[in-house]
Amino acid sequence: MADIGRALELGGTAARDALTALWDRVGDTGDALHRCTIAHHLADLQETVAEELRWDRHALAAVADLGDDRLQRHHAGLRVRALLPSLHLNLADGYRRAGDVERARHHVAVAAPLAAELPDDGYGSMIRDAITRVAGLLDSGSREPLVVP
Structure with a gap:
């Protein structure tokens, strides 16, 4: 999550490139919280609606694999439903x-x-x-x- 935060601090294209590299490292089957967070932020950094939607779909798919217990290890009290x-x-x-x-x-x-x-x-x-x-x-x-x- 710290790497995601650092990537976002870069802003713009640099943030998109850094988050894409993180996605490549985490992969389609990595930690669901990381996948959801990366995809959610990558969607906002896309130049086309089609690419934005692709990343938004990745974020929603990842959250399906995320449990409250994993989410609460990152942020106490937060639930997936939120x-x-x-x-x-x-x-x-x-x-x-x-x-x-x-x-x-x-x-x-x-x-x-x-x-x-x-x-x-x-x-x-x-x-x-x-x-x-x-x-x-x-x-x-x-x-x-x-x-x-």
Whole structure:
């Protein structure tokens, strides 16, 4: 996780290159927390929606292999279920921007009730608000990027 943090500090293309190297080291079957975290951040550093979606799918697939016990060794009290709203939100937004409305709506429908379980704090509010905004953008047919405050 420290290597991931150092890679993110590089920013931009350097961060993407460093995270890609970490992904290559961890591999498709490495530690699920590392795979989920790397893929989640790599998605945000891609130049195309298609590549972003590819990494968002990797992140969601990795979280399926992640248990609460492993996650809590990294961050006490955190549960896997708390990661799911953000992962589904990212997929919903990516599919929306790619023009795949059906898949986008599916991920909004999955994310919304999961986000309702998040704490009433800044993070929970941000995720719930973003889900609402993605749903509205879907309704309007917009494929413009979601701007998160």
